[in-house]
Amino acid sequence: MARRAGDxxxxxxxxxxxxxxxxxxxxxxxxxxVTDVGAHYPHRVTYHPTCHSLRMxxxxxxPLQLLRAVRGLDLVELPAAxxxxxxxxxxxxxxxxxxxxxxxxxxxHVQSTGAEVVTAGDSSCLMHxxxxxxxxxxxxxxxxxxxxxxxxxxxxxL
Amino acid sequence: MSTFLGLPVATDRGTLRGERPFPAAAxxxxxxxxxxxxxxxxxxxxxxxxxxxxxEREDWEALRxxxxxxxxxxxARLPELLVELERNVIAAGGRVHWARDADEANAIITRIVQDxxxxxxxxxxxxxxxxxxxxxxxxxxxxxxxxxxxxxETDLAELIVQLADDKxxxxxxxxxxxxxxxxxxxxxxxxxxxxPSLTDTPRELAMAARAHLRRTFLAARVAxxxxxxAVAETGxxxxxxxxxxxxxxLTLPNTLITLMGIEKVLPTWRDLEVFLQLLPRSSTGERMxxxxxxxxxxxxxxxxxxxxxVLLDNGRTAALADEVGRAALHCIRCSACLNVCPVYERxxxxxxxxxxxxxxxxxxxxxxxxxxxxxxxxxxPVDSLPYASSLCGACYxxxxxxxxxPSLLVxxxxxxxxxxxxxxxxxxxxxxAMAAAAQAMAGPRRFAAAERAMRVGRAFAHDDRxxxxxxxxxxxxxxxxxxxxxxxxPPETFRQWWARRRTDRGAR
Numbered sequence: 293m294a295r296r297a298g299d300x301x302x303x304x305x306x307x308x309x310x311x312x313x314x315x316x317x318x319x320x321x322x323x324x325x326v327t328d329v330g331a332h333y334p335h336r337v338t339y340h341p342t343c344h345s346l347r348m349x350x351x352x353x354x355p356l357q358l359l360r361a362v363r364g365l366d367l368v369e370l371p372a373a374x375x376x377x378x379x380x381x382x383x384x385x386x387x388x389x390x391x392x393x394x395x396x397x398x399x400x401h402v403q404s405t406g407a408e409v410v411t412a413g414d415s416s417c418l419m420h421x422x423x424x425x426x427x428x429x430x431x432x433x434x435x436x437x438x439x440x441x442x443x444x445x446x447x448x449x450l
Numbered sequence: 451m452s453t454f455l456g457l458p459v460a461t462d463r464g465t466l467r468g469e470r471p472f473p474a475a476a477x478x479x480x481x482x483x484x485x486x487x488x489x490x491x492x493x494x495x496x497x498x499x500x501x502x503x504x505x506e507r508e509d510w511e512a513l514r515x516x517x518x519x520x521x522x523x524x525x526a527r528l529p530e531l532l533v534e535l536e537r538n539v540i541a542a543g544g545r546v547h548w549a550r551d552a553d554e555a556n557a558i559i560t561r562i563v564q565d566x567x568x569x570x571x572x573x574x575x576x577x578x579x580x581x582x583x584x585x586x587x588x589x590x591x592x593x594x595x596x597x598x599x600x601x602x603e604t605d606l607a608e609l610i611v612q613l614a615d616d617k618x619x620x621x622x623x624x625x626x627x628x629x630x631x632x633x634x635x636x637x638x639x640x641x642x643x644x645x646p647s648l649t650d651t652p653r654e655l656a657m658a659a660r661a662h663l664r665r666t667f668l669a670a671r672v673a674x675x676x677x678x679x680a681v682a683e684t685g686x687x688x689x690x691x692x693x694x695x696x697x698x699x700l701t702l703p704n705t706l707i708t709l710m711g712i713e714k715v716l717p718t719w720r721d722l723e724v725f726l727q728l729l730p731r732s733s734t735g736e737r738m739x740x741x742x743x744x745x746x747x748x749x750x751x752x753x754x755x756x757x758x759x760v761l762l763d764n765g766r767t768a769a770l771a772d773e774v775g776r777a778a779l780h781c782i783r784c785s786a787c788l789n790v791c792p793v794y795e796r797x798x799x800x801x802x803x804x805x806x807x808x809x810x811x812x813x814x815x816x817x818x819x820x821x822x823x824x825x826x827x828x829x830x831p832v833d834s835l836p837y838a839s840s841l842c843g844a845c846y847x848x849x850x851x852x853x854x855x856p857s858l859l860v861x862x863x864x865x866x867x868x869x870x871x872x873x874x875x876x877x878x879x880x881x882x883a884m885a886a887a888a889q890a891m892a893g894p895r896r897f898a899a900a901e902r903a904m905r906v907g908r909a910f911a912h913d914d915r916x917x918x919x920x921x922x923x924x925x926x927x928x929x930x931x932x933x934x935x936x937x938x939x940p941p942e943t944f945r946q947w948w949a950r951r952r953t954d955r956g957a958r
Contacts, residue, residue: 343840343841343842343843343844346843347842347843347844347846347847348843374844375792375842375844376792376840376842376844378792378840379840380839380840380841380842381840381841382837382880383837383839383840383841384929384930385927385929385930386473386837386929387472387473387476387793387837387838388473388928388929388930388932388933389473389476389477389480390473390476390480390793390796390797390838391840391929392932392933392934393480393486393796394792394793394796394840395933395934419936419937420934422937423930423934423935423936423937424933424934426915426934426935426937427917427933427934427935
């Protein structure tokens with residue numbers, strides 16, 4: 293983008309920052325070589341692979357490796373996991389109704405798992421899915437992957 | 451930096467510019483439960499089939515790279531390849547016509563059909579057609595009808611659309627929005643000779659269409675087709691299809707007219723090897739399509755004795771001149787991007803208002819038709835297309851020629867925003883919000899201050915959630931709050947918590 297605007301210096305700076313920036317699960321699994329972070333999180337959890345983690349950053353199953361190592365965590369597979377939740381930044385406002393239609397299907401799949409918690413590596417998607425579930429008083433809440441990995445006991449979920 | 455993208459290039463007429471912006475058209479589509487179910491079911495089925503046949507090819511990524519490289523080469527040498535194609539078609543006994551836009555293409559084809567009638571002393575009142583996106587783009591059937599020539603669509607799905615006086619909603623499966631029961635009704639109502647006891651089993655429906663079309667094929671004097679490929683070095687044209695009705699059109703009538711977008715040319719015969727693998731696996735999820743027809747000019751005593759190739763520009767040269775936009779011309783119309791698109795899956799194709807719907811339509815249409823700007827009631831519907839995507843990236847993953855559709859959409863959005871900024875004296879609320887965000891994100895201190903300021907939002911929260919906001923905030927967030935709550939901003943920002951945690955630990 294910087295290059296398109298003709299700013300090569302900014303592009304070089306952006307490149308150097310990008311080279312040392314990692315997604316959380318990448319940092320833990322690839323850079324630090326850790327899959328078991330010693331967390332305890334006794335809840336039924338389903339993982340939504342967000343479009344950016346799945347198709348742009350290509351983090352693959354690293355978040356799942358981390359979640360599987362969390363003690364007490366009951367990980368349930370999300371049906372149609374790879375389809376977009378409908379957030380898409382301004383898409384959720386400019387095309388609110390199409391976004392809601394996509395969200396409705398995502399929420400249906402989340403609820404079909406019986407999970408208490410839906411997690412992801414992307415806060416904005418969680419705000420979207422969580423916002424929909426909250427409106428429905430669905431009883432499933434959004435929790436970021438980092439919060440689960442920081443979990444030290446049952447009280448961490450409260 | 452070139453700025454061709456977004457300039458109006460095509461004529462007003464035609465089938466690229468819808469009547470309403472995408473969000474308004476999508477609203478109606480979303481309410482149509484039958485359409486939602488039909489398209490959801492059909493796209494899910496094609497997705498599974500495609501994934502299976504793609505997974506069995508170990509060299510799939512290499513094939514995609516090859517497809518992308520060939521197309522990049524074609525775009526770099528388009529003028530010389532087209533001249534080579536023209537030379538070789540003529541050498542093989544065909545004739546070549548060049549059409550700047552849709553109207554010119556329609557006029558050329560109408561004149562060719564009329565000339566056949568004049569020469570044979572009997573006007574041609576009916577022509578048969580092979581399924582073709584190019585003729586959909588130029589609205590050829592309407593132009594022929596105005597000249598008293600009836601164009602009969604022979605592709606089963608295209609026939610369904612034509613009989614119902616409907617519009618195609620998918621590049622490959624134009625009647626994807628219809629189910630069997632609806633098709634049975636359309637046949638019963640619009641095929642005069644059909645057996646009234648017709649059921650909705652696929653076999654009976656196909657047999658009814660077969661009986662309906664067979665008489666037409668045998669009587670047809672002129673056929674009109676599109677083309678999937680043209681080979682410059684041999685002057686060969688190619689059509690891939692499933693039903694064999696295309697083959698009937700391409701071989702039975704004495705005169706064949708092919709309308710082809712100029713970007714469809716390939717340099718060499720060998721290049722077909724790549725595309726004949728990429729296309730069927732990506733589009734119908736088949737290893738190989740049932741019928742591949744290739745023809746080179748005219749063969750005396752065999753097949754059509756008169757062959758015309760009409761080369762269509764209609765905005766393509768303008769797209770080619772744009773270094774970013776030209777990637778969209780690599781498209782081979784496989785429709786894999788439509789089938790994986792979560793937006794298309796919910797709204798269907800009609801909401802896009804263009805013969806090219808879905809992700810590729812959202813980048814191709816603005817380039818072929820131009821984005822004309824304007825706001826409110828005067829807004830150009832085409833301007834809404836680059837926003838008709840959540841940028842989830844599924845389309846890029848499946849594209850057989852690796853068109854980075856999400857990046858092209860973002861580029862088109864940027865040009866639309868820049869264009870509107872230049873046109874308008876007053877910035878929009880969105881522009882103001884974006885400017886404020888840019889300010890806040892310009893430095894860590896400002897960002898921290900903005901984060902702290904967010905706490906004000908707690909005033910609107912009940913039970914840790916925000917379900918409604920007072921004006922003027924309500925108008926900004928109405929799209930969001932209509933179906934979703936907002937989480938209440940936390941009492942403490944992450945930075946504050948982090949700093950406190952360090953101090954607490956230090957104190958211990």
